[in-house]
Each structure stands twice: as structure tokens, then as C-alpha cells.
Amino acid sequence: MTQRQIEILLVEDNPDDVELTLHALRKENLANNIHVARDGEEALEFLFCNGAHAERSMERPPKLILLDLKLPKVDGMEVLQRIKADERTKTIPVVILTSSKEERDLVKGYGLGANSYIQKPVDFDQFRQTVKSVGLYWLLINQPPVSDGLPCTAEQVSGAK
């Protein structure tokens, strides 16, 4: 089965934010292999290859997850916690990209193993610069561990639930 290698998983519920983020990434040619999950549940299904994404294989996990915190169904913190608690996904860099700079969110986010925490700037030029820096850093500069993701077996899928 040929599967497109997804480099970035963008977890964002607000369509305007999705559009602006994609626009910023496109400018840097970073938007070709991106998947957008519109709520926490879909993000988890995508990552753990179940539900609507049961046809996916876990062999090729995304190289970067951009995670909003305020999300419908399953909120960002829970998504983060599930990613970092699972052997198969815990090495994927998670960058929290959110409106909030609440200290308790920062503390909790890093406590759960977030790799970075960024407050979305109001000014679009700054926002674009931020998204660009994040994309370039995690996709090009940063050296990830050798990817040894395993294919999804029925057992693992149920384990992930």
C-alpha cells in the first residue's frame, strides 16, 4: 500500500487558524505533507491508526505535531498525555501552538512532555515568522531518533484505546 508520508500533523479546530497556518507553511514549502485534524479525537485516531484512520500504518509517524490546546471532544492536554504515554509515539516532537500563555498550561504542558510551547502572536508577520521557525527547526535542523515505528496490529490498536 502506498501511503503519503505525513510530515506535520496540525491539530487545530479553528478553520481560520488552519488557513493562516497552512498559508505560512506553504510559503516555506513546508505544507506539502500535512494532515489537519480538527479535534483531539481525530488526532488520536490518526496517530494510533484507528477509527477513521484505521487504514493508516504506524510505520511512518509524522515528524512533527503542532497542537492547539482548546479542542472539541478530547482536549489538547489529553492528546499530549496520550502521545507521550505511548512507546510508539512518545518520541514525536509535539509543539503546543496556542492562544494561551497561562502559567498553569505551560507547567502542565511541559510536565506532560511537550517539546515546545508557543503562544500564537497576534501580528501576522510575527505569526508567520514563528510558524516558519518551528517548521524549519523541527523538520530540517533537529535530528530525530531513527524512526522505527511499528505497523499497527490489532492488539496495539486496542491497546491505544
Place this chain on the structure above:
Amino acid sequence: MLYNASVFRSESGEVEGVFAAARDVTERKRAEEEVHRLNEELEQRVIQRTAQLEAANKELEAFTYSVSHDLRAPLRHISGFSKMLTEEFGSTLPPDAQHHLQRIQEGTRRMGLLVDDLLNLGRIGRHEVKLKATGLNSIVNEVVDELKPEWAGRQVEWRVANLPFVECDPALMKQVFQNLLSNAVKFTRTRSQAVIEVGQKDQEGTPAVFVRDNGVGFNVKYADKLFGVFQRLHRPEDFEGTGVGLATVQRIVQKHGGRIWAEAELDKGATFFFTLGASDKTELQTNAATVGAKT
């Protein structure tokens, strides 16, 4: 009833007479009890009202915080899409339309600054003051250094005296100087030779720190408006600003149990003084906590 009796004796000790009196003090007792009851009632009412006020203030703070927080998202969208419009279609638009777009962006930028300043003010309200002995000179030097881009290309003479070590929250104290010194830089902009002075002065037994400039100053008639949120004494086209800076400074100084005031004369510069209240650590802390809860 109040009874009173006395025996009168002669020099040799013989009883010469007896005096006895009975007075009805019901009225007095009743009055005393009434005063006592009223006092207790009053105290209860003060406790109740204080609690209500504190709750209302907390609620107001939380409200300000979440409003400004939730305002950021739509603001980001306005900024983003108007920028995209300018970049992608700007050249095909008539000059008027381009001008309008520019005004939208400028408005968004200003509102962004406002929202961020308000968020900061709200955060300070809830921030627990962490006192630490801190040399004010190192904070001032750091801030002056950071402000350099704001006075690049201008003649600014900095006169920074030897400042004391004080018990304060260093992060908050830095914000005090950031605001006061950047104001001094801003309001001396029209001077060919700006002089900004930081020093200390004895203020009725308590040391006060001051920041003085030779800028445009202000009319003391409006001094009471100086520390109010959104209050500005200058036109936006003359001097930019959100009107939140000095309110922030006042909040921080109050949280330290101190007070802040200003002296100025129109076109002859301004001086801002502040004290940091009680030197006793614990007292300062409780004081700061109370003020924090009430402001």
C-alpha cells in the same frame, strides 16, 4: 438595679448614720448592650462586605483575563487575512482601498498591544509577590540596555545614582522600571538633549526611588488620571501608548505595600516617585497579599 450602701462613723468608731441608695440602671445596661450588639453587627457586616468585594474583584479579574484572551484569536485572523489581502492583491487595488487596508492593520496592531497589556495587568493582579533582596542598580542597567533601540540616534544623558538593595519581586520591579524609563525616553523625544535621572530621596522617613526626565511633562491638574487604566494625557499622534503602563506600575507598587505619585509641570519634565512600603518581610508579604486580593 444598682445598690449602694455606706455607713458613717464618728471618730471613735460609733455608727452615726447609714446611707443606702438603690438606682435603676436598666436603661444604661440596655444602652450598653445595644452598643455592643451594634458593634458586633457592624463587624460582621464589614467582614461580609469585604468578602463580597474580594469575590467581585476576583471575578472581574478573571473576566478581564478571559475576554482579552479570547479576543486574541479573532484579532489574529483580522491581522492575517488583511495582510494576505494586501500582499496578494494589493497591487491591483486602488490607492484608497490600500489606505483602508493599512488602517485595518494599524488598528489591529494597536488592539493587539492593548489586549496584551491588559492580559499582563490581569496577570500581575493574580501574581503572588515573591520577595528577594535585589539591587535596583542592576535592574535599571538591564532595562536601560534593553531600551537602547528606542533612543538610538538621540542624545540621552542617563544619570543613575547609587540605588539601594530592596526586598522586592525582581520580575515585577523590572516591569516598574521598564514602564517608567521607556516613558521617560518617549516623553523626552522632542528634546535635543534628553536627561533621565534615577535616584533616591528620603520621603518622610521612608526612602523613595524616583525617575526624573526633562520631557514634555503634563499638567498637574490631570495628575489623578495618571494611574488609571486607559487614561492618557497625550494625543495618540503625539505620543503613542495604550494607557495601561502606569496602571501596571501602580498595581505592582501597591502589591509591594508602597505608593507611587508624580510631580510635573507642562513642558518642564516629570518625576515619578515610589516607595516600597514596610521593610518587615512578613508584614510586607501579608500586606501585598491583601492589596493583591483587593485590587
